[in-house]
Amino acid sequence: MIKTCKPVLAAATLAIAMLSQNALAAEEQFFPMTSYRVGPYGANGQSFYGGFIDYLNYVNLTEKGVNGVTLTYEECETEYNNAKGVECYERLKGKAAKSAGPIHTMSTGISYALIDKSAQDKLPLAMMGYGRTDAVDGSVFPYAFPLVTTYQMQASAIVKFIKEKMGGNLAGKKIVYLYHDSAYGKEAIIALEAEASLNKFQLVQIPVAHPGNEQGAQWLKIRQEKPDFVVFWGWGVMNQTALKAAQKVGFPRDKMIGSWWTGSEEDVVPAGESAKGYMAATWNVAGKNVPLIADIEKTVYGAGKGNLSDKAKIGTILYNRGVSAAVLSVEAIRKGQEKYGKGKALNGEQTRWALENLNITEDRLKQIGATDLLPEIKTSCDNHEGSGKVKIQQWDGDKWVPVSGWIEGNKALIHPLFQASAKQYAKEKGITPRDCSKEK
Amino acid sequence: MNFFFEVLIGGLLSGVMYALVALGFVMIYKASGVFNFAQGAMVYLAALSVVGCMEKGAPLWLAVILAFAIMTLFGIATEKFVLRKLVNQPPIALFMATIGLAFFIEGLAPMIFGSEPRALDVGIVDEPIEYILENFNMVISRFDLVAALVASVLVATLALFFQYTRIGRALRAVADDHQAALSIGIPLQNIWAIVWGVAGFVALVAGMMWGARNGVQFALTFTALKALPVLILGGFTSVPGAIVGGLIIGASEKLAEIYIPPVMQNLFGGNFGGIEGWFPYVLALLFLLVRPEGLFGEKHIDRV
Numbered sequence: 001m002i003k004t005c006k007p008v009l010a011a012a013t014l015a016i017a018m019l020s021q022n023a024l025a026a027e028e029q030f031f032p033m034t035s036y037r038v039g040p041y042g043a044n045g046q047s048f049y050g051g052f053i054d055y056l057n058y059v060n061l062t063e064k065g066v067n068g069v070t071l072t073y074e075e076c077e078t079e080y081n082n083a084k085g086v087e088c089y090e091r092l093k094g095k096a097a098k099s100a101g102p103i104h105t106m107s108t109g110i111s112y113a114l115i116d117k118s119a120q121d122k123l124p125l126a127m128m129g130y131g132r133t134d135a136v137d138g139s140v141f142p143y144a145f146p147l148v149t150t151y152q153m154q155a156s157a158i159v160k161f162i163k164e165k166m167g168g169n170l171a172g173k174k175i176v177y178l179y180h181d182s183a184y185g186k187e188a189i190i191a192l193e194a195e196a197s198l199n200k201f202q203l204v205q206i207p208v209a210h211p212g213n214e215q216g217a218q219w220l221k222i223r224q225e226k227p228d229f230v231v232f233w234g235w236g237v238m239n240q241t242a243l244k245a246a247q248k249v250g251f252p253r254d255k256m257i258g259s260w261w262t263g264s265e266e267d268v269v270p271a272g273e274s275a276k277g278y279m280a281a282t283w284n285v286a287g288k289n290v291p292l293i294a295d296i297e298k299t300v301y302g303a304g305k306g307n308l309s310d311k312a313k314i315g316t317i318l319y320n321r322g323v324s325a326a327v328l329s330v331e332a333i334r335k336g337q338e339k340y341g342k343g344k345a346l347n348g349e350q351t352r353w354a355l356e357n358l359n360i361t362e363d364r365l366k367q368i369g370a371t372d373l374l375p376e377i378k379t380s381c382d383n384h385e386g387s388g389k390v391k392i393q394q395w396d397g398d399k400w401v402p403v404s405g406w407i408e409g410n411k412a413l414i415h416p417l418f419q420a421s422a423k424q425y426a427k428e429k430g431i432t433p434r435d436c437s438k439e440k
Numbered sequence: 441m442n443f444f445f446e447v448l449i450g451g452l453l454s455g456v457m458y459a460l461v462a463l464g465f466v467m468i469y470k471a472s473g474v475f476n477f478a479q480g481a482m483v484y485l486a487a488l489s490v491v492g493c494m495e496k497g498a499p500l501w502l503a504v505i506l507a508f509a510i511m512t513l514f515g516i517a518t519e520k521f522v523l524r525k526l527v528n529q530p531p532i533a534l535f536m537a538t539i540g541l542a543f544f545i546e547g548l549a550p551m552i553f554g555s556e557p558r559a560l561d562v563g564i565v566d567e568p569i570e571y572i573l574e575n576f577n578m579v580i581s582r583f584d585l586v587a588a589l590v591a592s593v594l595v596a597t598l599a600l601f602f603q604y605t606r607i608g609r610a611l612r613a614v615a616d617d618h619q620a621a622l623s624i625g626i627p628l629q630n631i632w633a634i635v636w637g638v639a640g641f642v643a644l645v646a647g648m649m650w651g652a653r654n655g656v657q658f659a660l661t662f663t664a665l666k667a668l669p670v671l672i673l674g675g676f677t678s679v680p681g682a683i684v685g686g687l688i689i690g691a692s693e694k695l696a697e698i699y700i701p702p703v704m705q706n707l708f709g710g711n712f713g714g715i716e717g718w719f720p721y722v723l724a725l726l727f728l729l730v731r732p733e734g735l736f737g738e739k740h741i742d743r744v
Contacts, residue, residue, distance in 0.1 A: 038547070040658035042555040181714035209717025211662045213654050216450045217697035217716060223579065224443055237659030240557065244653060248566050248581045250573070270557040270655025274566070 029066065029333055029345045031056065031073040031101035032092035032123070034110060039079035041236065043266050044318055048106055049075065050308040051322025052329075057305045058296045059330055066333045067342045071101075078110060085110030086117070093121055099345035102126035102145065102329050102355060108184050111144075116429075119143040123348040124355055128325050129154075129260050129283055133187060136415065137422035138356060138384040139433035143348075145355050145384045147328060148283045148377060149409070151184075151259065152191035152417060153388040155231065156409030158257050158281055159195040161392050162229050170201040176222050178242065179233035181207035188233055188259070194413050212238025219245040232258040239267040240275075247274035254279065257392065264317040268395045276397040281390040284324040284374045286400040288315035291369035293323060317393075317400055324374040331360050356381055356439070375406045381436035388414075446578045447694050453584035455670075455690020456591045457653070460646040462667040462674065462682040463594065464639045469676045470602065471611040471635035472523075472618075474534040480664025481545035482640060486511050487647030487656045491560055492553035500562065504644070511640025519633040527628060528618045546661060557657035562648060587649045591683065594645060598638075599679045611635055615677070669724035675737025684735060689720045 033052075036045035056071040065071055074095060076088030085105055096103075102124045105111050111131035118125040119142065127135065127146045135144035149157075163170050177192055179185030189205065196203040204225055206218050212234060219242075222230060230251070234242055239262045246253060254277035258267075263280025288294050297314050300306050313319050336346040336354030346354065360377045379386035389406040426433050461483060468476035476482075489507035490500075498506060522537050566583040573579060602608040614621040614631050622628050647656075650663050666689075674685025693716040700719075704712035727734075 038550070038555065042550065042658075043557065046555075181717070205711055205713070207711065207714030209714040211659050213650075213659055213662060214454060214666065214716065216454050217447060217694040220443070220447055220450060220579065220694075221698060237557075237654055237657060237662070240655040240657075241653075244566050248568060248583075249579045250568055266557050270559045270657060272559040272561060 027065075027069045027343065027345060028072045028099065029069045029101055030096055030099045031071065031329070032089070032096040032103050033073050033075045034078050034085050034088040034092070034103060034105050035075045036078045036080045036106070038077065039081070041080045044264065045080070045106060046308070046310075047264075047266075047313045047316055047318035048322040048325070050313060051319040051324075052104065052326040053307040053322075054296050054300050055323045055326035055330065057300050057307070061299055061303055061305065066330060067337055069333070069337070069343060069345050071330070071333075078105070078107070080107055080110075082107075082109040082113050086113050089114055089117065093123060096123055096348065098347065100124070100348040100351055101333060101346075102351060104128065104325055104329075106130070108132075112183075115141070115144050121348070122352070124352040126325070126329065126355070128321075128328070130184075134418045134421035134425060136383060136385045136418040137433075138379075138381045139436050140422040140426045140431055141384065142356075142434060143352055145379070147355075147379070147385065148324075148374065148387045149390055150385055150388070150414075150418075151187040151233075152414045153385065153409030153411070154259060154281050154283075154390050155188035155191040156195055156414050157388075157390045157407040158231055158392070159192070159199065160407055160410070161404055162231075162257065163199065166228065170199040173201040173229075174204065174225065174227045175201055176204045176206055176225055176227040176230045177233070178206045178208065178218060178222070178230055180212060180235045180238055181209050182235075184235060184261075185233045188231075190417055191409075191414055192231065194417065195410070198410075198413060208234075208238055208242075210238075211236060213241050215241050215245045216248075219249045219251065222246075222251060223249040228255070230256045232256055232262055234258060234262045234267075240271040243268070243271040243274045243278060253277040254394070257281065260390070263393060263400070265400070266318070273397070275395050277394065279392050279394045279403065280400075282317060282393050282400070283387075283390050284317070284321045285372060285391065285393070285402055286315060286317040286320055290320065290371070290373045292327075292373060293320060295369055296323065320373060324370070327368065327370055327374070328358070328360070328377065331364070332358055335359075355379060356384065358386060381434065381439040383415075442577060444695075446580075447698050448691055449578070449580060450584075451691035451694030452687050453581065453588055453690070454694065455686040455688065456584070456588040456683070457646075457649060457686075458663075458666045458670045458690055459674075459683045459686025460587070460591050460594070460642070460649055461663045462670040462686060463591075463598065463679065464642040464646060465664075465667055465671055466674075466676060466679055466682050467598070467635055467639040467642055470615050470679075472534065472632060473531055473615050474538065475531075475676070476639070477535065477538040478542035478545060479639070479643065479667070480661040481542040481549070482511070482514075482643035483647040483650065483663055484658065484660040485514070485545050485549045485647075486640065486644035487560065487651035487660055488549050488553045490644070490648060491558045491651070491656045494560075495553075495558075504648070507644055508641060511644055512637040515636030515638075515640045516633045518636050519629060523632055523636075524629060527622075542661075546658070550658070555658065557655045560648065560651040560656050562652045564652070566653060583653065587653075590645060590649065591686075594642065595679055595683050598642075601638075602679060607631070607634060666720075669720035671734070672724035673727050673734060675734025677738050678734070678736030681734055681736030689723070692723055693720050 035049040078085040108130045111127045133150040135141035258280035268275035332354040336350045358379045375387045375389040377386040389408045392404040393400040394403045464479045489510045490503045493503035493506045568579045610626045670685040674681030696719045697716040701712040
């Protein structure tokens with residue numbers, strides 16, 4: 001009897017195994033990753049995507065995924081190149097058709113190239129601290145999310161910080177805006193002009209041609225202008241060159257405040273002593289003293305599943321930024337599962353809804369060990385940014401030290417600028433904006 | 441007026457830094473008639489080799505020697521594996537080979553030494569000289585002055601090398617005509633290996649100066665962009681031309697960056713800053729119309 005049943009039992013076991021495998025495969029939440037680890041900005045990508053993947057693995061190891069849904073990913077190397085970014089997106093979107101977490105390109109250029117495509121393919125695009133900032137208005141950009149904060153809100157927050165430093169009054173003061181002469185550098189101008197008009201300070205704009213490895217003339221001009229502060233929007237080699245050039249003309253580094261693209265270890269370490277005292281905005285803090293970061297190192301690297309070959313990057317500003325981006329993305333998956341079914345993977349459309357209904361409170365951040373790692377986030381149809389807060393950090397020659405609490409930009413001043421720009425975009429593209437009052 | 445001279449001197453000193461990179465191009469062009477697209481990548485490789493060796497525990501002097509050895513080996517390997525097969529081929533074939541070489545170096549160098557931007561401390565602080573600042577209220581960087589001195593010594597040495605040594609004369613003969621040089625017994629392979637080695641040394645000096653100034657990182661490959669207008673102005677075959685071209689480009693781009701935008705702004709409104717990225721190229725193009733061979737370049741005459 002047993003002999004005759006043996007093949008049947010074996011077949012049944014095999015079928016069950018296959019079925020359960022299929023079932024498991026269905027419970028995977030896929031993250032398409034258009035990442036970069038080589039090329040001119042490879043070092044930045046290594047830290048960011050390393051942190052992102054480490055957090056996905058951390059959730060898989062500690063919770064067996066989100067309500068049993070394993071978090072998976074596939075990387076495609078863009079080399080921070082727009083054409084390759086689009087190619088990677090096209091390659092990954094087929095796999096993302098079934099289940100998709102938000103796509104993080106870490107590139108304004110690639111984000112711009114994908115903004116229409118991703119909306120057509122119903123795949124949400126996260127642009128945390130970069131990308132098209134008027135996408136804050138979700139009525140026009142349903143699939144694009146400039147989460148946490150934008151260039152303009154950041155610039156506004158920096159002005160607020162300077163104002164505090166100057167005793168609460170900026171009237172008659174002079175601020176130089178030194179910027180990378182590109183779309184990225186020009187983004188903040190509209191906000192700074194609005195702030196200058198509101199606070200009655202003089203704004204002097206000084207552009208630097210790409211790549212910015214020569215800034216002699218600009219810094220001589222700054223020396224001549226004698227500003228109270230320099231607000232600095234650099235990128236890549238422009239950052240170290242600016243710090244060195246500031247030293248060369250004797251401009252104090254603690255009167256320089258950069259954007260978050262100028263505030264990583266990679267930006268200051270190569271500048272050596274000249275970077276000491278320099279300040280930069282950030283939407284996430286550095287260091288391993290955040291419980292979550294310490295626990296990731298212990299759990300993920302302890303299990304031999306760490307993504308970084310160089311563990312020294314753990315706790316750096318960009319690594320922690322990658323973790324912060326992953327925290328937001330995973331929280332969106334949790335939120336989506338509350339609506340679409342616990343234990344089920346979300347497709348792009350469902351993830352989009354979740355990103356638009358995020359509510360990450362201080363309590364929730366505390367629960368996951370991320371207190372103060374990033375600010376609270378609450379998104380909605382007409383606010384895809386969700387926070388608008390940054391901290392100011394200062395380089396002490398060895399590490400970044402926060403020198404402020406979370407500072408929110410002037411939302412009443414800045415958000416109408418986004419809405420006007422989004423409205424114009426909708427008009428150009430023939431888009432009928434959604435009625436946000438009907439979105440839930 | 442004080443400010444004008446400050447900008448002018450700053451520009452001249454920046455120009456010396458451009459000339460350092462341009463010299464590498466001149467070396468290869470003089471010896472093989474080829475525009476070496478990989479020169480910027482060689483600057484990157486050389487600087488990365490120095491910091492890479494220092495990270496492994498070598499002191500600066502040893503790291504420089506090791507980096508020089510790496511660049512020499514690289515020169516020999518380039519001759520053996522890339523150029524040898526292309527003897528007597530049209531210059532465009534050699535040019536294309538150097539494009540391939542540039543991408544190869546840009547991929548290989550960070551794979552070996554890592555892609556993180558790093559500091560390179562050569563012991564000279566990039567700060568204004570206090571005496572000049574106090575007495576003339578002008579910012580003149582100590583580092584830039586040292587760079588100018590280094591470039592001057594390098595130019596003098598290379599000029600003497602090309603003019604008065606047997607190898608120098610052989611290099612010039614090879615540049616004129618590969619086949620003719622071979623027919624009179626000049627060992628082409630050796631000459632090319634030597635010249636690529638010397639170009640590697642020039643890249644090492646340029647890489648160290650630029651790396652110490654802005655950090656050692658991928659952007660060092662962009663320094664080549666600053667050298668192109670210098671070459672057009674100074675001539676592709678002239679070592680002193682590289683220096684003079686560098687000085688003209690450096691000074692004019694800085695003066696243009698300071699004085700042209702306000703005029704344009706008054707005339708048309710808007711912001712016209714950030715012109716130093718393209719201004720040197722416009723200047724070089726204008727110069728091409730008047731003197732295509734550059735200030736010190738050899739005039740090429742074909743007999744009919």
